[in-house]
Amino acid sequence: MRIRLTLPNRLSLFPIVTSTCFLSAILIGLFSTWTQAFGYMPSIGSNHFSLEPWTRLFTHPGFVNSLKATLVSGIGATLLSLSITFLLFAVSYQTRFWRILDQTLAPLLAIPHAAFAIGFMFLVSPSGWIMRLFSPGVTGFDIPPDWNITGDAWGISLMLVLVLKEVPFLVLMSLGGLGRLDVRGSLAVGRSLGYHRVLVWVKIILPQLYPRIRLSLFAILAYSLSVVDIAQIIGPTVPPTLAVQVFRWFNDPDLVSRLLGASGATLILLLVVIAIAILYLLELIVQCFLKRQVTSGNRHFCVLFPNLLSKLFIIAMVGISLTAITVLLIWSFTWRWRFPDLFPGSWSLRFWSKGLMQVQDPIWNTVKTGITASLLGVFLVIGCLENELRLKRAGIHTNTPTMLWLTYLPLLIPQIAFLFGVQVTLAAFRLDGHWPSLVWSHLLFVIPYVFLSLGPIYRSYDQRMTDVALTLCGSPWRVFYRIKLLILLKPILFAFAIGFSVSVAQYLPTLFMGAGRFDTITTEAVNLASGSDRRIVAVYALCQLLTPLLIFLSALLIPRFVFRNRREMQG
Amino acid sequence: MLKLQAVQIIQNGEPLFHPLSIDIKAGEIASIMGTSGCGKSTLLSAISGNLADVFSLEGDIQLNDQSVLPLPMEKRRIGILFQDDLLFPHMSIAENLAFALPQALPKSERQEKIVEALKQAGLPGFEKRDPGTLSGGQRARVSLLRSLLAEPRALLLDEPFSKLDQELKDQIRTFVFDTVRRMNIPALLVSHDIRDCPEGQVINLANQEGQDVR
């Protein structure tokens, strides 16, 4: 046994490196932001603590409405996403209809939020494609109506975009969570006892599923309350959501606004914490209520309505995503397109030929950063998982809930609440604007997602495969890469693709850590989306969408090709 | 010769079973019986060198008069056969077998050995086949072949027949026992079913004091 000690020791470095990578950034960032929120920022000559940033924040024009839009869009999106996900599982899981969702899940996830928001706007705005479809024929409009569809003051349109993007994520996470539940068995038992399948879901399976996706839900909550890029595209304008307002303060030429921004960012963090606490409370209440319901023996249930609703939502989600992409495609080939024409009056390839020239640099930056961050991410995550395995074999109890919280930490703390603080600190040491800093900031968000997508499958690997292989062949290394890594090739590549698409989508980290020097396809698309030529915006949005999609596609096709003659490696 | 000398496995200070001693000669297949949970699979992992760290081992395990305890699993050269065949799903039959062959063998010889082994096992021409397309009996045979191609100095059988149906079981049993005897290595089988055990020493872990029950 003594001989093996060298390898495990090296393995134990992985969690240390990985968590240092997280915690350092978060702690530095939060500390710096908090001190600034209380007026302490010696670099701008403000070197005593005060509550002034807070009073200024609360009395800022439009603060109340800003808060309102933030809460409605953020909390609304979270609760709606959860309800819809549960509805989908309860009604449609493993039905024929489910296949539509199953097959579109990966591409839906790969669509970057910003590209989706741009396409969605082209679709639903008063001069959008849907209106054009019915105009002037049905509606009689030959000029678009003055309806406040996008950018409404309550943040409803923002909320809808968030829901459409978050449901696929939550479905994916739930699928992972269901892996360890015996759904088929529960359904069989429940139905044999006379419960409708939806009721079995509601009373038996969902209560077991919820704890497994709770953290994902909190991550959605934190994201939705603090999102900047989509809110800039489709959120309210006067006032904007809190996160956008904070982002503006951080960028204000008047440096005192930074203190205001820091207090705003801290408020967003507080909102997230409070909202999480409320969700916990709600969970307890629902649990209490359900407990009585479960044992009441009530089998009464009306199935028609949710069935329809669930199907409608799947159709809407897939349909809206597809048409949003289609309308992006059309705009990218447009020369002139006026309302209410359903299709452009004249077409052109000019914007593609021009766009493809221009996107080369940003795409190169995106791909370079994405691949490096996801490779590093996959490497670190596999190291951590191997270390976990080692500890388990050594009989050392790993505190799984703590580990899980740690993994989720970067997703639970709103980016805006600590990234600016990190930037200020990095700038003091002249570390901002360097590529490694950029990769590091992306890694922060890549690692959790890689962990979440790879962890469950990696842990369920049949260790006896390795044991047998070890008795057959003397080299643990060879066994590791020829047997374990290859058997797990598919989930590893999938996790890599998830990591890549997470990296592609990063907007704030790229801006803050890159000091604006690294254009990625996302920063470019978001910059242009705030008003520029729709045709070129469409080209950028499509490129932003295609980049992760191609990686996803390769992640799916490579193992399928490599193992095309291996039945047990399919599916 | 595989020799267990007063072997005991301890968990949380409690031994799982009484000290166990047994000598297994080359070509002999000894059996260990016991109900599930009595520690017989743990015993096998101790012999193969894969004992989880929650357990500790007392006594000695010797192979050809040398203790194997200081060796890691991959250096012990003790083959193991589980109730699942554990064929690597991403490799062809030939690749599965080639993985077990010593690296020193030249390529042509490797090829030859695989063809020969498959022929002997009644699976001629299966080299390019996907394990996913084989029947349970065929897979079990490939799995045994794979263990043996690594030229193990001993073979452990962990309830290897329990997942097979009766007809197949007899067929595979005969195949396994014949092959082991032909290879002339010591083998140890654990099972909860006395009908699986071949002729030879049988020890019941539950009520043993180290003696033969038959």
Added chain:
Amino acid sequence: MKRFFAIMIIIGALIGSAAVQADEWSDIKQTARGQTVYFNAWGGSDSINDYIRWSGNEVRKRYGVTVKHVKVTDIGDVVSRILAEKSAGRNSGGSVDLMWINGENFRAMKQNKLLFGPFTQKLPSYRFVDTVNKPTVLFDFTTPVEHMEAPWGMAQLVFMIDTARTTKHPTDMNDLLAFARKYPGRITYPAPPSFYGTTFVKQALLELAADRQALYRPVSQSDFDVVTAPLWKFLDALHPLMWRKGKNFTNGAPQMKQLLNDGEIFISLSFNPNDASHAIANGELPESVRTYVHRTGTIGNTHFVAIPFNSTGKEGAMVFANFLMSPEAQLKKAVPSTWGDPTVLAVDKLNAQDRAAFDKLPLGVATLSASELGRVITEPDASWVAALEKAWLNRYQR
């Protein structure tokens, strides 16, 4: 004898300084070679981005200077970054080498000593700049430029109307209100503090204020409420008649251009008199769009490029700024299909060939002639910007 010596010394000094100047420029070019210039400039317009890309390629070919366009949504965040760098004691090795700037941001940088310079007098192209007829190249929103920033282009607030929807355009702000009554929901302006929005508000104030002169003094010297009262009265009346009932605003002129094309709004605005022609040539706007200005004239100014005090590649930045001011680059910039941004140069100072080229510049279908553009109103004192933005937010961001 004394006088002779004095004259000799002066002559000597003059010759010497000329020689030094020529020498200095070739030294600058020498040092610039191999430098990378991070040019921080608004990146929201595709045509402008194209033009910057072209200019960058040219200076790489000619001077070996690499230009990287750092695209920003608001130059204000760059000002704040440089200020933060200064506060952190980073006096060299800064992240910005050259920036596109004017007005309020220039004033802030000059006040906080964040600028490198004076430098424009060293640039050979500067001698062509029209300092006589274009006073805004010397006074940026009333702040003296003093060679701390290099003029790049001229801007004047113009309006664009889609004549396919309606032919009669408003002639002043009160007329615009009447127009809004006739076509409710069809006009809007970007929300301040977007500089387009702030400019619209300033234009309205300049037209409506009882005492326009007050606006050219620092805001602290006037009674803000009295001066701006007519403005708020006007906006209070206008907002309910605006696009989305004044509850939702665009973020800038480019977005308004899209809305104009969609027919959501009938009137858009721009800072570039050639914008409409450019957009028509580009397929972005229909051919029915025309440019107009208000009867009393509209706000005009100059936009510049400036070098931060801690720039890493000051010489490269100067070489690039010089190229941007050169007749060749200015000519290309003025072509409506490229960008259509008016030149800062005095065409009569140029050589015959360049002059002819400028004279031959096509006037786009929707571009007004110099006389139609009418009188340029100079920008109010820069201190009004912040005050107006704050007051606007207090009233309308509720």
